[in-house]
Amino acid sequence: MxxxxxxxxxxxxxxxxxxxxxxxxxxxxxxxxxxxxxxxxxxxxxxxxxxxxxxxxxxxxxxxxxxxxxxxxxxxxxxxxxxxxxxxxxxxxxxxxxxxxxxxxxxxxxxxxxxxxxxxxxxxxxxxxxxxxxxxxxxxxxxxxxxxxxxxxxxxxxxxxxxxxCIKPVKFNLLKGDSTKIFRPLSIEKGTDIFDKNKVSFLEKVDNRYLAIVEDRIPYLVVIEEVDKEHVLMWCNCKANYFCKHIYAVLLAIREKKFNNFYKVKFLGKDETLLDKVTLRNFYFSFGIRNGKLYLLTPDGVILPISPVQNGKLLFEVIEDDDDCNLSSALNEFKLK
Ligand SMILES: [Zn+2]
Structure with a gap:
């Protein structure tokens, strides 16, 4: 006023x-x-x-x-x-x-x-x-x-x-900005290697945010958000206190348009408390099954592994799969075990 x-x-x-x-x-x-x-x-x-x-x-x-x-x-x-x-x-x-x-x-x-x-x-x-x-x-x-x-x-x-x-918006043009100004040489070198080995396994743009999974020793979640035309917020859950190699690998993937959508799954279970941490939407982003767990992303950017079956019943329905229906078949196999 x-x-x-x-x-x-x-x-x-x-x-x-x-x-x-x-x-x-x-x-x-x-x-x-x-x-x-x-x-x-x-x-x-x-x-x-x-x-x-x-x-x-x-x-x-x-x-x-x-x-x-x-x-x-x-x-x-x-x-x-x-x-x-x-x-x-x-x-x-x-x-x-x-x-x-x-x-x-x-x-x-x-x-x-x-x-x-x-x-x-x-x-x-x-x-x-x-x-x-x-x-x-x-x-x-x-x-x-x-x-x-x-x-x-x-x-x-x-x-x-x-x-x-590195935990705040930085002035950087995502597609054309000079990355040597904000990334350390080692992050650029290792991030390029990660990208070249196709380890950015998932990359999807949702509104003004890019969500990505980078396969390193464990899967890391990278979120890159266009705050406005000039500033981006870049975050990785590896907790490096600088712009890390995972973020750099995702930047390359964005620039090369190597998108690969996440799976989307719907929770079918009745036990609301099981997932009440992630119930902002009625479906969840997932990057598949590893070590017997279905991996979900929570809306606040946390990786959540969860058992996909309870008492022999599947708790999730796949609403977006990849072209080969890998997640659906993996879930079905899971049910048969
Ligand atoms: Zn990282």
């Missing part, structure tokens, strides 16, 4: 001014992993103390600000440390934005030695190292769950950038 009313930040400030708070520093996590969190370091002259204030804007009801604002007193020692660090941090204001990143913006304002503004996307730039201590000290007063933001913000210093980037 567009209107001329005061911003939520002004309303929070008004509330705090009434409590004799003076803003010293603020940190706004804007759409950071989907969260909008406003954090402040305030000075209360009447009491000569510093306080940490934080508000989760996703849940804030501006009519009852007092119920949503969290205020925590800070010890003198810690607040002196922060002030000491801030007063020696002499970088000019700056905007270090990264257009490859969607969301994950951090806006830091300091009202110390004049107003300064430091804005960056996802990772604190190396040249602003002087903000590490003030941020870490302020975050030590926040709920422990908020540490995840701080760890990610410090990714450039910890060398963990890639592990954060």
């Amino acid at each position: 567009f209107n001329n009313k005061k911003s939520v930040f002004d309303k929070i400030n008004d509330f705090l001014v009434k409590k004799n708070h003076e803003l010293v520093m603020s940190i706004y996590l804007a759409n950071y992993n989907g969260n909008n969190i406003y954090i402040r370091l305030d000075y209360v002259p009447k009491l000569s103390v510093y306080k940490v204030v934080w508000v989760d804007l996703n849940f804030l009801n501006v009519k009852h600000i007092e119920d949503y604002i969290n205020i925590q007193m800070m010890t003198k020692y810690i607040s002196n440390k922060i002030i000491e660090k801030l007063s020696t941090f002499e970088c000019e204001s700056g905007f270090k934005l990264n257009e490859d990143i969607i969301g994950d913006r951090v806006e830091i304002l300091t009202y110390f030695n004049g107003n300064k503004e430091y804005v960056f996307d996802r990772f604190l730039p190396l040249e602003w190292e002087g903000l590490i201590d003030p941020l870490a000290l302020i975050f030590s007063y926040l709920p422990r769950g908020m540490e995840v933001f701080l760890n990610e913000i410090f990714g450039k210093f910890d060398g963990t950038e890639e592990s954060y980037n």
Whole structure:
């Protein structure tokens, strides 16, 4: 809603001014992993103390600000440390934005030695190292769950950038993008080998998502989602903390149009609880039978092996098979055993 009313930040400030708070520093996590969190370091002259204030804007009801604002007193020692660090941090204001990143913006304002503004996307730039201590000290007063933001913000210093980037949308053209920019050389080499050996056994596009099974030591599920025209989200359940060889093999398969639809099966059993984890649809994607189990994909991207028979009866009906009806015959054989 567009209107001329005061911003939520002004309303929070008004509330705090009434409590004799003076803003010293603020940190706004804007759409950071989907969260909008406003954090402040305030000075209360009447009491000569510093306080940490934080508000989760996703849940804030501006009519009852007092119920949503969290205020925590800070010890003198810690607040002196922060002030000491801030007063020696002499970088000019700056905007270090990264257009490859969607969301994950951090806006830091300091009202110390004049107003300064430091804005960056996802990772604190190396040249602003002087903000590490003030941020870490302020975050030590926040709920422990908020540490995840701080760890990610410090990714450039910890060398963990890639592990954060690879679980989020990345700016990449699926069909033409230069893969050497986001894949490691070894992933490209091994992924090419996997693709050449036809180990991308299933690949199907559903809406804006590609689902694929890659046969490595075990079958891995790869999901590649076109978030918008420029960004893709690429995920593999092998849990590598970078874009892995399986994802690269699937990328090649997409580019070479080597599609092979999943089997679709319908659950016939009456025991709803057996499959209530996967009942978002009335049919399931499957990549066949291995080691006596029927392998299904759950809608949230988990591989689920399940016994296809119960008391001699088949629990599944095949509604989409391959040209040779491999799954139907495998299921029938199963029943006869
Ligand atoms: Zn993988």
